[in-house]
Each structure stands twice: as C-alpha cells, then as structure tokens.
Amino acid sequence: MAGENGGLEIRPMDQFEVKALFGGDVSWYTPTNVTLWMALTVVAASVLMIYGARGRALVPSRAQSAAEMTYGFIYNMVKDVAGHDAVRFFPHVFTLFMFVLFANLLGLIPFAFTTTSHIAVTAVLAFTVFLSVTALGFILNGTKFLGLFWVSSAPLALRPVLALIELISYFARPISHSIRLAGAMMAGHAVAKVFAGFAGALGAAFFVPVLAVTALYALELLVAVIQAYVFTILTCVYLKDALHPSH
C-alpha cells in the first residue's frame, strides 16, 4: 500500500477511512465499508453459534464444541462476576462480546476494515452499557443506588471526598471503556501498516519488517481476543454495581 506512493511515504491511517461502498457521499444511511464489515461480523458470529452448533450432538464436533465453550465462557463470566441474578442479561452481554470479538478478529484479515477501531463505534457501545447499567441501577435499587458513591465503611470525614472520587471515576467509565478498545485496535493496525510500509522501502532487508509484522500479527491476534474479553468483563463489573450497589 505504501509502495504505490513510492519512497517512504506511509499512510497508516488510510485503512481507517469510512468509504461508501458504491461511491458517492457518506450520509447516515449510505452502505459503507462499516456496513459491510459489521454485516460480516454478524455472519461470522452466526456461523459459529448456529452453523457450528447445528449438529446439536451429544458428543460435540469441533465447531459445536467451540460454540459451547464460547457460550459457557460468557455465561460463567456473567454469573461469577455479576452474580446469579445477572444471568437474565446474559444474551445482551453475549451479543456485545460476539460483536467486539468478531469485529476485532475480522479486522485482522489483510485489507479488512476494523469497525472497533473507530471511537464512534466503541463510544456507542460503551455509552449503551453505561446508560443501561445506570438506568438499571436506579430502577432496581431506587436512590439506594447512590450508595455506590457513599462508602459507608470509610470514616465519616472521608466520605464526601471519596464520594467525589467515586463519582468522577464512575463517569470516566464509558470513556476509558471505549477509548481502551478503539485505541488498542487502532494502534496495532497502524503499527502493522507502518512496518509493512518499511518492508516495501527497505529493499533487500525487507525480511526484517516482515518478521516484525508477523510477530506483531500474533500479538494483535492476542490483543483482539483480550480486548473483547476486557470489554465484556468490564460490562459485567458495571452490571454487578447496578445489581448490588452496596460495597
């Protein structure tokens, strides 16, 4: 990609551009590469969970086993982190996990578009979690939900200070939640692109950046899964606060 410009002009951010699929301007409903890769995310998640588990066998095939393990992994995470009464939100958490996981993984395909590298996408995800969890906290606990910010185990004099800190950290949640994911995705892909650009520019020594990109790709694979895991487990932690606000 860098080669087409010649020399060392590497454009690592071009891969993140939102483009209309069939040309023209990008308005809110235009089918874009965002649409395409989000649709592929849905397809990939459905292939694993429906096509993979289609046998419904007592002794599962590999694909069915993978689907069941994914199910069990998220189910246990919700149960262990957020408690038994959080299991009714398991489909929501599972949807989030599948979306983030497959968006991250599909983004690693060369020339793919990584939807989760966009702050607009991750911010919507994070604020959806933040707003629904906060609303849920007030609906289930009423004003007792505010006890989350009033640390009753601390000395009385410290409580207002702690309340302020808790409040700030609470509102910082969606920001860190969204920027963590988008930042990790964007940084990895940009670095990979820069290394790939070096490969074109270095001539005979091209194998050095190729090796670096290979190692980076393995790391990115790990990051893709870990970020999906982190995003989901933080959602569970926030959900736990809404269901059980007392410390």
Next chain:
Amino acid sequence: MAETAASGPGMPQLDVTTFSNQIFWLIVTLVVLYYIMSRVALPRVAAVLADRRGTITSDIAAAEEFKLKAQQAEEAYNKALTDARAEAGRIVDAAKAEMQAELDVQLAKADAEIAAKSAESERRIRDIRDSAMDMVSDVSKDVTSDILNVFGAKADGRSVTAAVNARLKGDA
C-alpha cells in the same frame, strides 16, 4: 475536520461526518445480532447443554443402579454357594450315616452267622467227644470182660460195667 481526513494524514476516527453513518449501522447490527443470538443461537446451545447434562446425570444414575444390581447378584451368588456347600455337607453326612447303618446291620448279621456256626461246631465236637467216650467205655468193658475170661474169673456184665464206668469217671 472532513477536509483534513479527506486530504490525507489525520485520523479518520475523528471525522465527525461519518459518525452518523457508523452509529446507524452499528445500531442496526447490534439489534440484528441480538435477535439472532437471543432467539436462535443461545436457546439452541442452551438446549444442547441441558440435554447433555440430563443425559450424563441419567447415565450416572443408571450406572449406579447397575452397580447395585451387580452387588446384589454377587450377594445372591455367594449365598447360593454357601447354600450349596451346606447342602453338599448334609448329603455327605446322610450318606455316611446310611453307610454306617448298613455296615452295622451287615456286621450284626455276620456276628450272628459266626455265632451260629461256632455253636454248631461246638455241638458237633461235643457229639464226637460223647460218641468217643461211649466207644471208649464199650471197648473198656469188652476188654475187661475178655481179660477176666482169660484169667478165668467170672464176672457178670453188670458189675463189669459199673467198675469200668467208675474207673472212667475217676480218670475223667
């Protein structure tokens, strides 16, 4: 911002003009994915998992039952073995007792026969001895009479007989 993103370096992530598009398609995607997962995928997987758990539980229960049955069978086998041993012992004892009784009967019969035979033999021996004694007394009388005749002495048969008998008795 739109200009900077379009014109080259800069972050497409910060191009606000594409936000509405991304957010719109994200919401569509999430709703579709949620319905596919919650209505189709998750109930299926949950059913398979529950099915498997049920099968495993019932299989373990069945195995437990079979184990119990095996234990019962072993107990029955051991009991049958003990019974058979006791029965065999009883049969051996009965046979022994029967044989002993038979033996006793045979022994008694043999004893009786032996006693009868020996009584018979004794009787015959006595007879022979008696007849021998008679013959001895007859011969003695004859000889005595003959001797007396030779010496010219007269002796009647009765006194000779009495003398011989007295003499034989004395000797006997």
